Amino acid sequence: MISSDITIAxxxxxxxxxxxxxxxKYWRRGDLNHVHEWALAGRRLGTTLVFFLIGADLYTAYSxxxxxxxxxxxxxxxxxxxxxxxxxxxxxxVTMPRLWTLAKEKGYITASDFVKDRFGSTTLAIMIAITGxxxxxxxxxxxxxxxxxxxxxxxxxxxxxxxxxxxxxxxxFIVLAAFxxxxxxxxxxxxxxxxxxxxxxxxxxxxxxxxxxxxxxxHAFSQVKANYVTLPSAxxxxxxxxxxxxxxxxxxxxxxxxxxxxxxxxxxxxxxTALLPLYGVGLAILALMGVLVYAVPNAMNFLSGFPESSRGxxxxxxxxxxxxxxxxxxxxxxxxxxxGLVPAAIMAMAQxxxxxxxxxxxxxxxxxxxxxxxxxxISSTVFKxxxxxxxxxxxATYAISLQLLGGILIAQILPAVICGLYVxxxxxxxxxxxxxxxxxxxxxxxEAANNFGALTISLFNxxxxxxxxxxxxxxxxxxxxxxxSYAINKTCTTKMEKN
Numbered sequence: 001m002i003s004s005d006i007t008i009a010x011x012x013x014x015x016x017x018x019x020x021x022x023x024x025k026y027w028r029r030g031d032l033n034h035v036h037e038w039a040l041a042g043r044r045l046g047t048t049l050v051f052f053l054i055g056a057d058l059y060t061a062y063s064x065x066x067x068x069x070x071x072x073x074x075x076x077x078x079x080x081x082x083x084x085x086x087x088x089x090x091x092x093x094v095t096m097p098r099l100w101t102l103a104k105e106k107g108y109i110t111a112s113d114f115v116k117d118r119f120g121s122t123t124l125a126i127m128i129a130i131t132g133x134x135x136x137x138x139x140x141x142x143x144x145x146x147x148x149x150x151x152x153x154x155x156x157x158x159x160x161x162x163x164x165x166x167x168x169x170x171x172x173f174i175v176l177a178a179f180x181x182x183x184x185x186x187x188x189x190x191x192x193x194x195x196x197x198x199x200x201x202x203x204x205x206x207x208x209x210x211x212x213x214x215x216x217x218x219h220a221f222s223q224v225k226a227n228y229v230t231l232p233s234a235x236x237x238x239x240x241x242x243x244x245x246x247x248x249x250x251x252x253x254x255x256x257x258x259x260x261x262x263x264x265x266x267x268x269x270x271x272x273t274a275l276l277p278l279y280g281v282g283l284a285i286l287a288l289m290g291v292l293v294y295a296v297p298n299a300m301n302f303l304s305g306f307p308e309s310s311r312g313x314x315x316x317x318x319x320x321x322x323x324x325x326x327x328x329x330x331x332x333x334x335x336x337x338x339x340g341l342v343p344a345a346i347m348a349m350a351q352x353x354x355x356x357x358x359x360x361x362x363x364x365x366x367x368x369x370x371x372x373x374x375x376x377x378i379s380s381t382v383f384k385x386x387x388x389x390x391x392x393x394x395x396a397t398y399a400i401s402l403q404l405l406g407g408i409l410i411a412q413i414l415p416a417v418i419c420g421l422y423v424x425x426x427x428x429x430x431x432x433x434x435x436x437x438x439x440x441x442x443x444x445x446x447e448a449a450n451n452f453g454a455l456t457i458s459l460f461n462x463x464x465x466x467x468x469x470x471x472x473x474x475x476x477x478x479x480x481x482x483x484x485s486y487a488i489n490k491t492c493t494t495k496m497e498k499n
Contacts, residue, residue, distance in 0.1 A: 006154065006321075009330025010337075013198070017338050020194055021179030024187025033373050036109060038184035039353050040262040043104065049189055050272040053346075054259040056192030058085075058250060059199075059279050060139075060343040064286060064336045065146045069312030071290025075228035077235055079287055080242040085280045087247035092273050096251060097266040098421050104266075110350075111257050111417045112358035118420050121428040122362050127435055128413050129358035132254040133351045133383075135410040139253065140347050140387035143340035144169065145313060150337045153317035156302070172341060173388050177381040180345045185262060188345045195342050198335030200282065202320070206332070207285045210323050214295040223294035237465035245470035249411040252418070254350035255343065289316050298322040344384060352380035404458035404469075405446060411470040412438035415481040423482075430484025438477030445469045 028044060030037040045053060063081075070078030099114065108114050111132070116125035151168055155161040179187045211217055221229060231239055250256060263269040293299050293315050299322040303311040320332045356376040361367055367375075416431050445460045446469050459466040 005326030006330040006333065009327045010154070010334045013331060013334045014338070017191055017194055017334075017341075018175055018179065020190040021175075021187040022182060024179065024183030024190050027186050027190060030186075032184055033370065035353065035357070035369075035373055035376055036107075038373060039109060039258065039349055039376065040185060043262060044264050045189065045262045046264050047268040047271045047275075049193075050259065050263045050269060051275050052193045052196050053185075053189050053262065054256070054272065055196050055276060055279050056339070056342045056346075058256060058259075058276075058343075059283065060143055060146070060339060063283060064199075064316055064339055065149050065313045066142070067283065067287050068290040068293075068315045071287050072293060072315045073290075073312045075224070076231040077239060077242075078290070079231075080239050080246070081287060082280060082284045084243040084246040085250075085283055086277055087243060088250045089273055089276050091247055092251050092260075092276075093270060095418055095421060096260045096273065097270050099257070099417075100260055100263060100266050100269050102421075103261050109261065110254065110353050110357055111252075111413070112354060115416050115420065116358070119416070119426070119428040119431065121432070124416060124428050124432050124435075125358050126362060127432065128416060129354040131409055131413055131435070131439070132354050135406045136254055136347045136351050137383075137387055138406045139255075140344050140384070143344040143347075144388060147172070147337050147340040149313045150317050150333045153302075153314055153321055154333060169388065172337075173344075173384055176341050176345055177384050180349065180384075181377050181381060185258075185346070185349065188342060188349070189262075191338065191345075192342050195335060195338045198331060199339060202332040202335050203282045203285050205328065206289065206320060206324070210289075210292050210296070210319065213323055214292070217288075217292075220292045220295040224291060229291075234465060237462075237467050238459050241468040241471045245411060245468040245474070246407065248414055248418075248474070249407045249470060252410045252413055253347075254354055255347040258346060258350040258353065286316065289319055293319045296322055344387070348380045348383040348387075349376075351383045352376045355379050404455055405443070408442040408446060408458065408470040408473060409439060411474045412442065412477050414474060415478055419478075419481070425485055425489055426481060427485040427488045430481045430488065433484060434477040434480035437480055438473045441476050442469055442473030445472060 025032070030044075032038045036043065067078060067081045099111075102108065102114060106113075106117060108117070110129070112125040112129040115128050116122060119125075147169060148165065151165040152161075155164055158164065211220070214220060251260070260269060263272070290312075293303070296319060299315075299318045302318050302322065303314055306314060317333060317336060321329050324332065353376060356372055356379060360375060361372065412435050415426070415434055420426060420431075446455065446458065449457055449460050449469065458469050460469045460472060462472075
């Protein structure tokens with residue numbers, strides 16, 4: 001049964017979170033009837049604010065539950081997350097300032113805006129927008145899974161726990177929708193700072209207190225099998241391609257680009273991105289919690305009461321609850337809980353931008369600015385509740401596995417968005433075909449790898465070993481995009497020479 005200390009700390013800080021969200025409307029005032037003001041905070045966020053916003057944007061409740069869950073269940077393979085985030089920020093340092101500069105110069109708000117202007121193709125821009133919207137849905141759903149994990153631990157043993165959990169999630173999303181509609185990215189930025197501070201305090205407190213209370217890391221690692229800690233050689237290709245594919249995909253998500261384009265300048269974006277690997281330290285500590293929990297008998301006894309397929313997502317909340325004082329547990333659990341709400345808000349805003357600017361506006365080009373911002377705000381709210389309904393309808397284990405598909409989908413826009421920044425010879429038709437084939441082949445390989453049943457793995461067996469499907473499908477996509485563009489350019493050059 002939940003203690004009063006946990007409840008008081010959790011509820012008190014949640015009220016502060018709500019207040020910050022609504023106060024965002026008055027912070028750094030701007031005309032929120034314009035999309036760039038509502039969705040990008042007027043492009044006026046400095047180094048520190050972008051650091052916290054993108055940190056909250058990319059390190060989500062999924063990171064707090066899924067990575068430790070993977071380590072808890074499978075061990076060393078899931079440590080791919082630590083080198084992958086380091087590589088990710090290297091990719092971002094090279095590409096995102098260039099995208100920001102073009103967006104500032106030409107008024108882009110989404111990646112699809114850039115693609116349409118760069119390739120002169122409405123069709124390709126709409127396809128990029130649809131891919132981004134679809135790939136975000138399971139990502140938002142996974143934030144809710146992380147929030148559910150917190151509520152499950154807090155309400156364990158309570159009467160009508162499931163009903164209370166569902167009502168709590170519904171109320172939380174109503175509040176989130178209200179302050180996002182009112183304050184836009186400004187409110188989300190303030191709550192992101194609040195969330196990140198709590199998470200950093202939690203991470204460092206747990207990594208100090210828990211090892212001291214259980215007799216050190218050596219004792220924790222002695223509780224698991226040797227092959228759990230050391231990566232088997234057969235999994236090396238899987239490990240390497242998971243790092244590569246994940247690093248290439250992360251900054252392609254609409255919510256990541258949304259955070260990037262809110263920066264005040266390209267230089268401030270570079271500085272904040274250079275500092276973001278600090279979050280990799282926090283992620284490494286969170287991953288270790290998947291091991292530390294084995295040395296905490298009370299937490300393990302609690303986890304044993306849940307099905308093996310779903311207990312992993314409860315690792316971090318249960319470890320905190322059974323090792324930290326009640327008042328601190330309330331603070332830490334609130335951090336994880338709003339760590340799902342904040343990214344969900346940014347993701348839904350990014351989806352709404354794509355829907356309004358790159359789909360609806362293409363179909364109805366005479367839409368007024370007032371109608372555009374109204375539709376964007378409303379659709380942002382709708383996307384939040386679609387994801388919430390999705391979680392109520394689909395078991396948690398299946399929802400988590402859908403993230404595998406999200407990464408495979410979003411990786412396919414790399415040729416148009418990232419390569420399009422640098423390669424002038426790319427043509428729209430091969431890019432369209434490459435995107436379709438990349439998505440189609442990725443979905444087929446994912447289904448085949450899972451025997452056309454429930455999605456549990458994202459690796460495809462090849463003669464080189466198991467490889468992350470996103471890398472294979474992206475390679476096919478790149479071959480078509482570059483090969484087709486070369487053929488078209490060669491043909492055009494030959495015709496010009498003949499004339």
